[in-house]
Amino acid sequence: MNNLSNYGVLMMNLGTPDAPHASDVRRYLREFLSDTRVVDVSPLIWKPILNLAILPFRSPKVAKVYQQVWMDEGSPLLVLSNRLKTNVKAALSEKAGHTVPVELAMTYGNPSVESAAEALRQQGVKNIIIVPMYPQFSATTTAAAYDRVMSSLKACPHWPSLQLLHDYADHPLYIKALANSVRAQWDKQGERRHLVLSYHGIPKRYVTNGDPYARRCEITSKLVAEELELGDQDWTHVYQSRFGREEWLKPYADATLRALPSMGIKKINVISPAFSIDCIETLEEVTLELGDEFKHNGGQAFEYIPALNDTADQVALYVSLIEQNTKQWN
Ligand SMILES: C=CC1=C(C)c2cc3[nH]c(cc4nc(cc5[nH]c(cc1n2)c(C)c5CCC(=O)O)C(CCC(=O)O)=C4C)c(C)c3C=C
Ligand SMILES: [Fe+2]
Numbered sequence: 001m002n003n004l005s006n007y008g009v010l011m012m013n014l015g016t017p018d019a020p021h022a023s024d025v026r027r028y029l030r031e032f033l034s035d036t037r038v039v040d041v042s043p044l045i046w047k048p049i050l051n052l053a054i055l056p057f058r059s060p061k062v063a064k065v066y067q068q069v070w071m072d073e074g075s076p077l078l079v080l081s082n083r084l085k086t087n088v089k090a091a092l093s094e095k096a097g098h099t100v101p102v103e104l105a106m107t108y109g110n111p112s113v114e115s116a117a118e119a120l121r122q123q124g125v126k127n128i129i130i131v132p133m134y135p136q137f138s139a140t141t142t143a144a145a146y147d148r149v150m151s152s153l154k155a156c157p158h159w160p161s162l163q164l165l166h167d168y169a170d171h172p173l174y175i176k177a178l179a180n181s182v183r184a185q186w187d188k189q190g191e192r193r194h195l196v197l198s199y200h201g202i203p204k205r206y207v208t209n210g211d212p213y214a215r216r217c218e219i220t221s222k223l224v225a226e227e228l229e230l231g232d233q234d235w236t237h238v239y240q241s242r243f244g245r246e247e248w249l250k251p252y253a254d255a256t257l258r259a260l261p262s263m264g265i266k267k268i269n270v271i272s273p274a275f276s277i278d279c280i281e282t283l284e285e286v287t288l289e290l291g292d293e294f295k296h297n298g299g300q301a302f303e304y305i306p307a308l309n310d311t312a313d314q315v316a317l318y319v320s321l322i323e324q325n326t327k328q329w330n
């Protein structure tokens, strides 16, 4: 990174409501669930269903869930993404010997891509590396982030050069970071436990149509298991966060966790490798909902292992990804 002064980093995460109220959640869900990358049904059919049958009921319900996990500074996804951004910027700048501009944007909602891109431009950035904060590529998330960047530039007369980070499902620093956080949890609890690796699901049809997400998740699980020297009986790979009626990727997390105690697995640790940052899906759905399902069905001990968030391991991982992908500008 020696003599480079005109490149900058745009870190991107999914998006989250501005406040934990039904009206904010409704606005956020409307934007998110109107993206055909996320729900690929024709808008002519989907829009009435979304506006009349989903948003009026889901928004107040989900707002209550956000209230349970909301932090003093805001939504966990935004607060923790911002902390990571700050730490990545400090680490990159220290290595480069000058300030490296790093901004955070969300695919849906705030901070917008337009505001982050303008902030980069104000700092003299001409080369931008887009860093979607998704370890496993999916068209529903990573490609949606790329789409958002491209649409933000539609009217832009002074295009920057762009580098798109694809994914890092099998990056050695990512696998080591996940394994380190499992080992840290085992040390804390004084015992190794069966490890459940729970990934956000997507409709099975998307994978049949070519989305590589499931394959990338399987690679992550296999490598983490190898790194931790786990036998086949010591870990389980599942998908959480189903939405709607069609079949999603299996095995389903809820059904699997209900069944584990009857198979003699009564103490578990759960890690959610698809989430670089803790959010409503990990803090509520995994920690509370799945934890309850497990315990109400004979499970004795359930501990969620936090996402990598703004830890030193995650900062080192992102610095390495950015360095590897900005070589042509060095
Ligand atoms: C409707 C289909 C959905 C697909 C496909 C999907 C894919 C997907 N999502 C993430 C990461 C996150 N999802 C989050 C929340 C969330 N996801 C969906 C639906 C789909 N996700 C909904 C409706 C919601 C909102 C909550 C709810 O109504 O249940 C979040 C958290 C946002 C937050 O504010 O905390 C993240 C992160 C991935 C990685 C993924 C596919 C790979
Ligand atoms: Fe999601």
Ligand SMILES: [Fe+2]
Residues within 6 Å of the ligand: 241, 242, 280, 281, 285
């Ligand atoms: Fe959920």
